[in-house]
Amino acid sequence: MTTEQYAIPGLRNVLYIDLTSQSYHVEERLDLYEKYIGGVGVATNLMLEEYKEGTGPLDPEMPIIFSTGPLSGVYPTCTKTVALFRSPLNGELGESYAGGHLAMSLRYSGYETIVIKGSSRYPVYVTIHDDKVTFRDASSIWNLSSAIDVGQVLRRVEPGAGRRSIIRIGPAGENGIKYASVNVDTYRHFGRLGLGTVFGAKKLKAILVAGNKEIKSPDHNAYRKMYGKLYETIVKTGLMEKYHNLGTSENILVLNELKGLPTRNLQATSIEGVENISGENFAEKYLIRRVSCAGCPIGCVHVAMLKRPFSKAHEYETLNVSYDFELIYALGSNLGVADPEAVLELIDLCEKAGVDIISMGVVLAWATEMQQRGKISTEDTLGLKLSWGDKAAYLRAIELVVKVPNEFYAALGKGVVYASKKYGGEEFAIQLGGLEIPGYHTGLGNILGLTVGFRHSHLDNAGYSADQKAFNQPISDEKIVDYIIDEEDRRSILNCMVACLFARNVYTYENMVQALKCIGIEKTEEELKELGKDIFRKKYELKNKFGFKFENLSIPKRFFETTPTTGKLEEERVGKAIEMYRKKRGL
Known part of the structure; x- marks a missing residue:
């Protein structure tokens, strides 16, 4: 050709x-x-x-x-x-x-x-x-x-x-x-x-x-110069050091120390033995290589090797399993699992099945608490007894969720909202906006960001970063709301490019304008900012068409029972922040 x-x-x-x-x-x-x-x-x-x-x-x-x-x-x-x-x-x-x-x-x-x-x-x-x-x-x-x-x-x-x-x-x-x-x-x-x-x-x-x-490119010299500038910024800053070295799993020890790591279905915000499932321990004992996406110099994908016996005659298979912060949280701390090899086995099974690991971890954590409270029986679970840290039980549970052998596992396969409405336990089903939560319980910014975001994801607006600012130096709720709005608009533009959000501080508005110009696309910084607001409006138009309504939002009680990093939250305060966001956005 x-x-x-x-x-x-x-x-x-x-x-x-x-x-x-x-x-x-x-x-x-x-x-x-x-x-x-x-x-x-x-x-x-x-x-x-x-x-x-x-x-x-x-x-x-x-x-x-x-x-x-x-x-x-x-x-x-x-x-x-x-x-x-x-x-x-x-x-x-x-x-x-x-x-x-x-x-x-x-x-x-x-x-x-x-x-x-x-x-x-x-x-x-x-x-x-x-x-x-x-x-x-x-x-x-x-x-x-x-x-x-x-x-x-x-x-x-x-x-x-x-x-x-x-x-x-x-x-x-x-x-x-x-x-x-x-x-x-x-x-x-x-x-x-x-x-x-x-x-x-x-x-x-x-x-x-x-x-x-x-x-x-229409102007190859200008393009090469801009490429070099961006490349140097990426590889010679903390961006490269953080994401290439330990990757996002570096955050396990940090969030645990800050009491912001959801543990045992968010009954706690730190886990005993956390050093065993830390990014440092995975890197020292299991990391075998790093993988990059095409066109990225960082290599943030961390792959571990797990050696597993399959007979008593010293016969083994080796598994290559990628891991990161969210996966370790979902199948580690949130299930009370502090054994790194158990976490890798659970990740591997989910990868083969093709399920979202965050959702699976939250669903299983809810089911564990439900069984411990006597709200579901071993008849529902087909004889399986779920308990925190029990790798074998969770491996079997994942298989059953995917195979759908009965009504209970069918409910688990429809997510924690559906399952908790059917069997009870909505007050400790840790979801926001119908989506099982990622690995943060840091404060108002995180809960607000997950609740109002386009897809109820921490990547919509990084509300946990607002909590980090509030932890270091107290800021008003209004400033937290403003931070979330600014991030939503900025990320809308980054997601037009489409840049990895790890490099969000490299692709500033100024750098995006220059990068686009080098390939023949003329946009001003103000045009990009207005476009971000326009995309926000269009996405919320879609959300509304699909049935989203602010008045239908509800936050499970567990989020107010377990103290996050920045201190205990009151439901009324979160409600006022949501209403403030809604008014500022004109929604």
Whole structure:
């Protein structure tokens, strides 16, 4: 195949795929890209175009949209792809980001965005090789027990080494677990809110993207200079030191010391023996390599080697398991597990099943407390006795959630909101906005940020960072609200590029303006800031269409019973902060 070259501004192609008819077409959407740049800005507007009133999360015509940005595959750490969908977990806007090779592969295929609609009559996987899209029968890999194995099979049978990405689901997506994830190039994921469930409903097992086109900048000298500036800033600052050295697992000891690490279903905020599951201990005893997303110099993906016996004759298998702060929290402290090898085994099983690990950890923690309180029986759990720190019981529980053998495990597979409404225990179901919480209990900023955010994620606005500021020097609730609003707008722009949020302080407004200019896109700082506010409004328009209402928000009592880092919270104070946010946003 001859290599084609594209000036970067010309890469504004949207690939539309229909799984029902197994057809596709391409449109150049200059109208969207000139105003919304790319990434989440373009994806949000496409979702507003494609969504039909009353379409449910798993209906065939509910679209999945993948989008990259103008800086993807062009500048360092601009490695992400955004996925937009309607979440089967909470019914709201589903927004998820993944690294790996996908953004690079899409752009070198000649596309910045893919819109997928319809539903296949039988399992399929889709291959995208530059201008050719092929629909292949996936029946032979539909029931594989591991999402990891699917990638290994497709790498053998499909061409396209190098600029290639493979995304796929595991058994959880096939079985309709509402928080099923999509595995991206083995160590990355579209994790939260159930994109894997949507794949499964569409009978879409995997997508393989391989591109041979090239991207050519209109002013190569200016581009090289800007690239060098950004690269030097990344590798010669604390960004490189923190995320390459220990990665996010460095935060385990920090949050534990600050009494902000959710433990045993948030009954506590620190765990005994935390040093065993610290990033330091994982690095010293288990770390074997670091992996980078395509186009990133940092190498923040930390991979551990776990040696596990499979017979009494000294026979072993070795597992390569990636870990980070959120995974250690979800399957470690929140389940009362302080054994590092147990944490790795639990992560590995979830990875193979293809489930969001944060949601799984919270669901199992709730179930453990429910059983300890006598609210569910061993008849419900099929004889399983859940107790804090019991690796064997949790491994079995994960298997049962994915296999759905009875009504109780079916409820667990629908998330902690559904399960707690059915069986009780809503007051200690640690969720906000219908999404199981990440690993922070730091104060007002965190709870407010998770409650009002686009997707109820700490990545929407980093409310825990506001708590950190308040811990170091007391600040008013209004300033916490203002911080969250500013971060939401700024991250909306970063997610148009689409930059990794680890590098958010490298991609300042000034640097984004210069980086865009070097590739032929003229935007001022004020235009970017106004665009961030516009994207916010559009995303909340989507949230409202999907059923979000402020008056339906409720915060479980557990958040007010367990003292966070910045001191005990009162429900009234949080309610006032939510109302302040709502008024300032004009919602």
